Amino acid sequence: MTAFGSQSMALPLKRVIMRLPDRVMAGAEPDIWHYGPQFNPQKASQQHSVFADLVARSGAEITWIRDGNDGLADSIFTHDPSLVTNKGAILLRMGKRLREEEPELHHETYRQMDVPILGRIEAPGTVEGGDCVWVDDKTLAVGRGVRTNQTGIEQLAAILEPLGVTVLGFDLPLWHGEDACLHLMSIISPLAEKLALVHMPLLPAAFYQLLKERGIRLVAAPEDEFAASNGLNLNVLPTSPYEIIAVAGFEGTKAAMEAAGCKVSTFEADALCIACEGGPTCLTRPVWRQ
Numbered sequence: 001m002t003a004f005g006s007q008s009m010a011l012p013l014k015r016v017i018m019r020l021p022d023r024v025m026a027g028a029e030p031d032i033w034h035y036g037p038q039f040n041p042q043k044a045s046q047q048h049s050v051f052a053d054l055v056a057r058s059g060a061e062i063t064w065i066r067d068g069n070d071g072l073a074d075s076i077f078t079h080d081p082s083l084v085t086n087k088g089a090i091l092l093r094m095g096k097r098l099r100e101e102e103p104e105l106h107h108e109t110y111r112q113m114d115v116p117i118l119g120r121i122e123a124p125g126t127v128e129g130g131d132c133v134w135v136d137d138k139t140l141a142v143g144r145g146v147r148t149n150q151t152g153i154e155q156l157a158a159i160l161e162p163l164g165v166t167v168l169g170f171d172l173p174l175w176h177g178e179d180a181c182l183h184l185m186s187i188i189s190p191l192a193e194k195l196a197l198v199h200m201p202l203l204p205a206a207f208y209q210l211l212k213e214r215g216i217r218l219v220a221a222p223e224d225e226f227a228a229s230n231g232l233n234l235n236v237l238p239t240s241p242y243e244i245i246a247v248a249g250f251e252g253t254k255a256a257m258e259a260a261g262c263k264v265s266t267f268e269a270d271a272l273c274i275a276c277e278g279g280p281t282c283l284t285r286p287v288w289r290q
């Protein structure tokens with residue numbers, strides 16, 4: 001069995017699931033997928049390859065989902081179709097209909113890795129991984145919005161209850177509408193156990209209060225960079241506490257993380273992340289953090 005277990009957002013990343021964009025994004029129609037004008041599949045592939053090198057150089061092992069011509073362009077955002085706990089993986093159910101086949105790809109990958117399946121979200125429930133944030137190893141915050149609904153949150157809570165994990169739902173705003181992607185992870189990225197980068201204006205107030213109560217220090221990302229990046233300045237990946245991978249070009253956000261003690265590596269991602277509404281966190285499904 002492959003080692004697994006991940007009830008933290010920032011412990012050293014040992015293994016992730018990723019998917020190559022080269023074939024699955026090749027024919028993607030931006031209007032169908034809600035991708036922006038910077039979308040360019042060849043450039044996206046090159047940028048993904050630079051990002052994958054950064055992940056590999058951090059010491060994390062990458063398990064690749066099988067490549068193919070299935071046209072599931074968003075399946076490169078492997079953070080979303082499943083969640084991994086210390087007792088196994090949970091197959092989620094996507095709120096974006098174009099993504100509904102993706103949890104089965106993850107199922108196949110976990111079978112190959114011999115990672116047990118702890119449970120799955122069933123219709124009419126929906127939960128996307130980008131809406132799930134481990135506040136600590138016994139508390140999972142979940143954003144209730146366009147992608148994740150109340151039924152899904154209740155199913156997730158029932159699956160996690162035997163592990164002693166409390167699931168807390170927080171309402172997200174509609175922001176840019178139901179076709180756009182706004183996950184809870186679009187407005188917070190943990191940087192270390194007690195440190196997180198946030199876009200303060202969109203944080204659910206009760207979630208903000210919970211973070212404060214738990215002693216988590218919040219680093220506010222510059223608001224103009226959030227607007228300029230479509231929120232992707234904030235979607236950063238800790239490969240270890242204080243070791244961060246971020247999208248290039250957002251110097252204020254980088255400086256804010258550095259001032260909080262982080263070491264930040266960047267990669268160009270206009271055609272990949274900014275165009276397709278998913279950043280470094282979204283491109284990885286952590287399977288093992290320890």
Ligand SMILES: NC(=O)NCCC[C@H](N)C(=O)O
Binds near residue numbers: 074130281
């Ligand atoms: N966790 C994330 O924020 N994932 C980003 C997913 C982007 C993808 N284009 C989507 O709309 O689902």
